[in-house]
Amino acid sequence: MLGRFSVFILILCNCSCKSCDKSQGTCSADTNESANKYSEEINTRWLPYIMKISNAVASYTPCDKNACSCHYPLLKKDLAVFKDGITKNMIQSARERGTFYQIINKKLYRQSDCMFPSRCSGIEHFILKIIDTLPDMEMILNTRDWPQVNRRFGDVKPVFSFSKTAEYMDITYPAWTFWEGGPAISLYPTGLGRWDILRKSLGTSAEEWTWSKKKAMAFFRGSRTSSERDSLVYLSREKPNLVDAQYTKNQAWKSDADTLYAPPATEVPLEEHCQYKFLFNFRGVAASFRFKHLFLCGSLVYHIGDEWIEFFYPQMQPWVHYIPVRAGATKEEIRNLLDFAIENDEIANEIAERGQQFIKHHLRMKDVLCYWRKLLRSYAQLLKYSPEKEEGLIHIRPKAQ
Template identity: 60%
Template structure:
């Protein structure tokens, strides 16, 4: 009797078949088009609704170039639609490194705060310099964006990452080539996206979905307390999550690893052995996010404040699982339990995420984005770029790299 009542209400809720038919149970078992709602877990039903709504509203990008990101370029340049003056650049010169392109020759301030980062930027600028008009621009190589939405007249400064509180113009991070975070496993800094694409794809085939460990995984330093809930859940329930803090350059004591000894670093390739990979922001947007997708694992992306240029094309419940930055241990536990109960959906989302990054974040897409961005930016300059009156500029030829 109890079984009949539960089955009746389940059928009414999902409205997929006539419960009066004798083969209703077997038909329920064979339904694959839609997930089965849970009568007793409101949060799970809300997640399923979010997933189905996202799928209904999503239109995949079918362009075979960087046009998937055109809206980002247009939005970032919108504050400067009335033109960019020489005085605007002059007022922004302390916020980054100045680059000038004249007659296909690239010049830069002789002083670069982060040489490896400048080198990573220059790799792309040198590739496209012959296809660009003359330019004058300020490129920020710090982690933090520079142009607040709330203070004064916006100045044109290029930054790799920002939140909605900033008006910086996003560019593809230097780390696609050189100068990413330096850790013991990557002492020269995380870079060479082209190489990582190949090695992570090899791991994707070595560790298919059914071979991966069905637990959450994270390794990283404690750059934000947002990561603490996952770490504490791992200590409490290691069969659900394997997460631990590692050292970073600022490590001073066990307080920096939440009062445990720092864990050993784990290579990006080894991440591919786990089904569920957690991504957190660092000081700004995380450099690891794009790498995690290529494992073919399901990415749990925590918080939505920080962006890189390609983030807006990645959709929650389509390419990744969204997690609130304030999520508690129990929130994360419940989310992982939900995903485990819907393994087919998890695999589907993971594969869509991997395919998007593989198809639309190639090295040629990065070069394309730089070219499209700078061509549109150049049209906003209301002056002719010149080296006259500008001291300490050196020509960048590629020999410095």
């Protein structure tokens, strides 16, 4: 893989349009020019992208797929804020920021009310799976879409949130959507969830739509939760053979004005996204729940913006696993990035494969459970007191499967 990038650089640094001998690392003016699939004009145009990919791949160290240690750097960073310990007063001051839980004698307890019951249920599923391995503790789990502890205010509070930006000190936990409680749309009326099932169905679809069979087009379906998505939709209207991007309804939809003055599109199952080579991921109110699903198609993912993360994002690298797109990119910028992938099909396929393999090997259900276990055990070690069972909490028991 790296050898190919080295050859690219040799070609590009040579001012004449020659082909290079990979084994010798030299160029010959007599070599048949047609042997090189990249012309000087194309290589020169795409040099910045090729260099970014080459440098990113060269500096990337793959994770051990036999452990969830791949994601530990974020865990350690999140908990480093509390290196001096977590007091009872800190917990009490944070209670209004989320849902209060206790683990006492291998049993899970929760305050009686939960703002989003299916989200709490999705979280509780994983905690109950590992509860026999956990010490006593109490914690505040935020189930809102947005994080709670902004660095600007300097008030350190131990609050767990599923997604955040660098402005926040929340402790990142695996989202409830790995089990249940995701966005409810017509295709997923009870909410997107069951990552274990979707992994299988998306894997089957990816096998049907291998890279060579995919349409060389970009695809996106989603509601207009952010104007950052507009450029792609406008490009789709101008270049329908290049991009199929349309807005669907959401709960706030009132008229066609909410879908850029076009009728709302029909929602498309995630499995059908696999027909396309290029899939776009945009944040919504926070990090996008669709992100992890797109990679399993074996398609090249274009990820817009890098502010919002979930627990597994930091170990996925731009240009290694996906194509980064700046937030607010213009139609021209997006078109240029798509042209690059179309004209450099093999490189695009390699990035898509690396992204797919990362999610396959490092975001299994057992990796999610592993992260929960490591996170909660590490967190419990920071408590400077021994929690006692609080009156009025409800006992959370496993649901019948």
